[in-house]
Amino acid sequence: MTSDVTRRVVPPTGPVVGMVGAGQLARMTQQAAIALGVDLRVLANSFDESAARVIADTRLGDYRDLGALRAFAEGCDVITFDHEHVPTGHIEALAAGGVAVRPGAAALVHAQDKAVMRERLTAIGAPCPAWARVASAADVEGFGAEHGWPVVLKAARGGYDGRGVWVCESAADAADVLASGTELIAEAFVPFEREVAVLVARSPHGQGVSYPVVETVQRDGICVEVIAPAPGLDPEHAAHAQHVALKIANELGVTGLLAVEMFQLPGGGFVVNELAMRPHNSGHWTIEGARTSQFEQHLRAVLDLPLGSPAPAAPVVVMANVLGGADPDVFRRYEHVMAHDPGVKVHFYGKEVRPGRKIGHVTALGADLDEVRARARHAAVHLATGEYV
Numbered sequence: 497m498t499s500d501v502t503r504r505v506v507p508p509t510g511p512v513v514g515m516v517g518a519g520q521l522a523r524m525t526q527q528a529a530i531a532l533g534v535d536l537r538v539l540a541n542s543f544d545e546s547a548a549r550v551i552a553d554t555r556l557g558d559y560r561d562l563g564a565l566r567a568f569a570e571g572c573d574v575i576t577f578d579h580e581h582v583p584t585g586h587i588e589a590l591a592a593g594g595v596a597v598r599p600g601a602a603a604l605v606h607a608q609d610k611a612v613m614r615e616r617l618t619a620i621g622a623p624c625p626a627w628a629r630v631a632s633a634a635d636v637e638g639f640g641a642e643h644g645w646p647v648v649l650k651a652a653r654g655g656y657d658g659r660g661v662w663v664c665e666s667a668a669d670a671a672d673v674l675a676s677g678t679e680l681i682a683e684a685f686v687p688f689e690r691e692v693a694v695l696v697a698r699s700p701h702g703q704g705v706s707y708p709v710v711e712t713v714q715r716d717g718i719c720v721e722v723i724a725p726a727p728g729l730d731p732e733h734a735a736h737a738q739h740v741a742l743k744i745a746n747e748l749g750v751t752g753l754l755a756v757e758m759f760q761l762p763g764g765g766f767v768v769n770e771l772a773m774r775p776h777n778s779g780h781w782t783i784e785g786a787r788t789s790q791f792e793q794h795l796r797a798v799l800d801l802p803l804g805s806p807a808p809a810a811p812v813v814v815m816a817n818v819l820g821g822a823d824p825d826v827f828r829r830y831e832h833v834m835a836h837d838p839g840v841k842v843h844f845y846g847k848e849v850r851p852g853r854k855i856g857h858v859t860a861l862g863a864d865l866d867e868v869r870a871r872a873r874h875a876a877v878h879l880a881t882g883e884y885v
Contacts, residue, residue, distance in 0.1 A: 520854070584601050606748055648682065693778035695806075696738070723869070744771070815859045824848075840858050843858070858872055
């Protein structure tokens with residue numbers, strides 16, 4: 497490989513959006529960018545990453561290096577992200593240098609730091625579980641005495657897909673977590689009925705839209721299925737959840753997409769669990785299942801274009817993640833899936849297959865919930881394992 501860190505050989509023909517990170521979210525954003533006439537540039541660690549395999553303007557660099565970020569931003573109309581790990585100070589420095597960064601540091605920190613998020617959400621009246629910063633066994637024991645056990649400990653920074661979360665039945669259970677030196681918050685355990693998510697978009701001039709509330713099905717801390725809209729959800733409760741998400745986007749000054757993960761409580765109320773300010777796994781169904789995909793919507797929002805319709809394209813849409821299995825040859829199983837159900841759409845992320853790793857997803861649309869779920873599940877399981885369900 498040469499020392500050149502770019503593949504671009506022609507000048508851009510439209511606005512240039514620089515996306516820091518080259519995972520599957522950037523890869524799927526490229527599909528929307530092509531149709532919009534947007535030139536998407538990604539900052540990758542290597543040319544083997546998911547998005548780097550399909551995007552011509554791939555630059556190599558470390559997102560933790562401010563110099564690399566500044567070089568990457570040159571010539572971009574706007575900078576955005578496919579992950580939340582860029583240091584807050586670096587984002588502030590880019591903005592101070594005249595770079596349009598969306599979302600900005602003041603908003604994105606709420607998706608980077610759970611303590612900051614909880615403080616701000618509490619201040620604006622968003623529904624949250626009881627919580628506190630904790631640094632010792634005494635802190636955890638005191639929190640448990642006040643709010644009950646178990647207590648949920650979360651890493652303030654860096655956790656995702658179930659990582660950085662510990663459910664502790666006692667202060668003794670928390671000892672190993674506390675000993676790691678990780679900055680932690682404690683939250684009251686929420687006896688929820690199910691997990692849902694609301695995906696909203698907001699542009700710099702303040703236009704906002706909300707997609708339907710979806711149900712997210714988790715297994716071992718990983719989202720395995722998304723059902724749109726969330727089945728059986730009272731319309732008033734759905735509207736309330738969307739209102740909460742749009743209020744958060746407005747109060748935090750979000751530009752781009754905001755995914756608000758929530759717990760639905762018995763009786764229909766909600767509490768906010770997590771935030772993400774980028775395209776999100778809970779929105780992959782929108783590629784075929786909505787009038788405007790989340791990836792197109794994010795590009796529209798960060799470029800301050802009028803936002804697209806978030807309306808669903810079918811009464812029921814189900815997205816099922818494809819997780820890697822023991823056999824890495826997923827392509828030889830295409831034929832069965834496509835012949836069995838020509839209406840199922842398959843998306844692969846260009847990733848090496850490893851057991852339990854998200855390597856793609858499938859989407860099915862229709863009118864009957866049970867039938868659509870069965871179709872999506874059959875395709876996802878067969879692609880991953882070769883089994884028939």
